[in-house]
Amino acid sequence: TQLLEQSPQFLxxxxxxxxxxxxxxxxxxxxxxWYRQEPGEGPVxxxxxxxxGEVKKLKRLTFQFGDARKDSSLHITAAQPGxxxxxxxxxxxxxxxxxxxxxxxxxxxxxxxxxx
Amino acid sequence: xxxxxQSPRHExxxxxxxxxxxxxxxxxxxxxxxxxxTMMRGLxxxxxxxxxxxxxxxxxxxxxxxxxxxxxxFSTLKIQPSEPRDSAVYFCASSPHRGAGYTFGSGTRLxxx
Numbered sequence: 757t758q759l760l761e762q763s764p765q766f767l768x769x770x771x772x773x774x775x776x777x778x779x780x781x782x783x784x785x786x787x788x789x790w791y792r793q794e795p796g797e798g799p800v801x802x803x804x805x806x807x808x809g810e811v812k813k814l815k816r817l818t819f820q821f822g823d824a825r826k827d828s829s830l831h832i833t834a835a836q837p838g839x840x841x842x843x844x845x846x847x848x849x850x851x852x853x854x855x856x857x858x859x860x861x862x863x864x865x866x867x868x869x870x871x872x
Numbered sequence: 873x874x875x876x877x878q879s880p881r882h883e884x885x886x887x888x889x890x891x892x893x894x895x896x897x898x899x900x901x902x903x904x905x906x907x908x909x910t911m912m913r914g915l916x917x918x919x920x921x922x923x924x925x926x927x928x929x930x931x932x933x934x935x936x937x938x939x940x941x942x943x944x945x946f947s948t949l950k951i952q953p954s955e956p957r958d959s960a961v962y963f964c965a966s967s968p969h970r971g972a973g974y975t976f977g978s979g980t981r982l983x984x985x
Contacts, residue, residue, distance in 0.1 A: 786971055787971055789973055789974075791974075796978070796979075797978055797979070798876075798963050798965070798976025798977055798978055798979050799915075799963075799974075799976050800976070801973035801974065801975070804972075804973055844915070846974075848970075848971040859917065859920065859928065860917075860974065861917075862914060862915040863914075864914040865914060865915075
């Protein structure tokens with residue numbers, strides 16, 4: 757079973773601070789996705805990273821895929837209250853995974869609270 | 873596009889009753905996934921379909937759970953009989969191809985009393 761460990765589980769910070777969320781696994785993924793979920797809604801896709809070492813920026817959010825495609829990080833600069841939510845990483849199983857090919861495995865999530 | 877549509881948004885039922893959750897995926901998406909989310913276990917994949925065919929149902933908890941996809945625009949997840957431990961938020965998601973990002977519905981919050 758391919759597992760994704762996210763850390764920290766909870767993060768409570770003040771507006772304007774920077775933060776990093778980590779997503780780690782002992783397994784290789786063909787791609788890794790980050791989602792954000794708000795209360796009462798389903799997760800919403802933020803980004804997909806595919807290439808080892810890839811870095812993608814989305815305004816104040818920076819996503820990085822590890823060189824070995826086993827880990828990823830999400831860095832938020834100058835956090836805003838609107839960034840509050842549950843952040844989930846999800847890894848796509850590689851072709852060798854049989855019926856698991858293309859299936860996503862989700863981490864447990866990081867609950868971020870940004871206080872005004 | 874209206875996105876992935878799930879119904880009902882909330883369902884409260886008594887233990888032993890049958891519950892049916894419904895999902896309309898995004899048109900053109902070949903993959904449909906049913907997930908269950910709880911505080912303790914996070915997001916768990918129950919089953920997924922490709923072109924209406926069930927591919928992997930290893931996440932279905934037990935025989936009380938069943939899922940169907942009679943056509944490309946509709947899927948159901950049925951629990952019969954329901955139990956209090958089935959209480960959770962159930963999400964449906966669709967994806968255009970393998971490994972692509974998922975579009976999730978807003979979920980159905982199920983409470984079994």
